Amino acid sequence: QVQLQESGPGLVKPSETLSLTCTVSGGSFSPYFWSWVRQPPGKGLEWIGYIFSNGNTNYNPSFESRVTISQDTSKNQFSLKVSSVTAADTAVYYCARDRGGAIEYWGQGTLVTVSS
Amino acid sequence: DIVMTQSPDSLAVSLGERATINCKSSQTILYSSNNKDCLNWYQQKPGQPPKLLIYWASIRESGVPDRFSGSGSGTDFTLTISSLQAEDVAVYYCQQYYNTPRTFGQGTKVEIK
Numbered sequence: 001q002v003q004l005q006e007s008g009p010g011l012v013k014p015s016e017t018l019s020l021t022c023t024v025s026g027g028s029f030s031p032y033f034w035s036w037v038r039q040p041p042g043k044g045l046e047w048i049g050y051i052f053s054n055g056n057t058n059y060n061p062s063f064e065s066r067v068t069i070s071q072d073t074s075k076n077q078f079s080l081k082v083s084s085v086t087a088a089d090t091a092v093y094y095c096a097r098d099r100g101g102a103i104e105y106w107g108q109g110t111l112v113t114v115s116s
Numbered sequence: 117d118i119v120m121t122q123s124p125d126s127l128a129v130s131l132g133e134r135a136t137i138n139c140k141s142s143q144t145i146l147y148s149s150n151n152k153d154c155l156n157w158y159q160q161k162p163g164q165p166p167k168l169l170i171y172w173a174s175i176r177e178s179g180v181p182d183r184f185s186g187s188g189s190g191t192d193f194t195l196t197i198s199s200l201q202a203e204d205v206a207v208y209y210c211q212q213y214y215n216t217p218r219t220f221g222q223g224t225k226v227e228i229k
Binding site: 044045046047049058059060061062094096100101102103104106107108109 | 220
């Protein structure tokens with residue numbers, strides 16, 4: 001069974017960089033779109049972007065180049081960095097496996113709060 | 117970006133009755149190569165990640181009960197729960213994957229009347 005687990009700081013200061021890692025177990029790393037989706041408290045889902053297993057990336061333009069997604073296939077991990085964070089970036093961040101449109105596996109999510 | 121608009125925002129349905137959720141895309145999401153619509157439906161229960169229910173607008177994901185069905189084409193889509201069960205209380209989201217950025221509807225909260 002495929003499992004994904006997010007890890008990283010739960011508290012980030014304004015203007016700093018949010019960094020999260022997702023560890024994948026129980027399945028192959030390719031050929032999938034390894035994705036990040038976030039959900040502000042009490043609100044809906046927002047797609048952040050993905051990295052395909054060949055290393056190609058695609059980001060939501062609404063993040064205005066603040067987002068970087070990378071992968072370390074030797075560790076079965078992929079990562080998210082969001083720079084220059086503000087309170088609006090406070091959310092539950094999910095890592096997920098997208099098989100080509102359908103997000104079939106999700107991590108449990110990790111709450112990241114932006115506050116000084 | 118393709119805007120996905122769901123209606124209603126919430127609905128209350130009696131146990132055993134039908135629940136219908138609508139989703140409208142701001143442009144067609146029909147993939148011409150296979151003549152299928154690039155639309156997913158997800159279910160999210162409190163404190164849990166979303167769960168994939170339906171893809172290609174009408175194909176039920178493995179393990180999803182057959183009381184869940186998806187229909188529609190072009191820009192108008194529907195998720196139907198034919199006989200609402202207590203465990204179906206959740207927020208439901210549609211999502212398009214015709215292009216990026218992938219976009220979700222705002223969600224529809226389903227409760228028991």
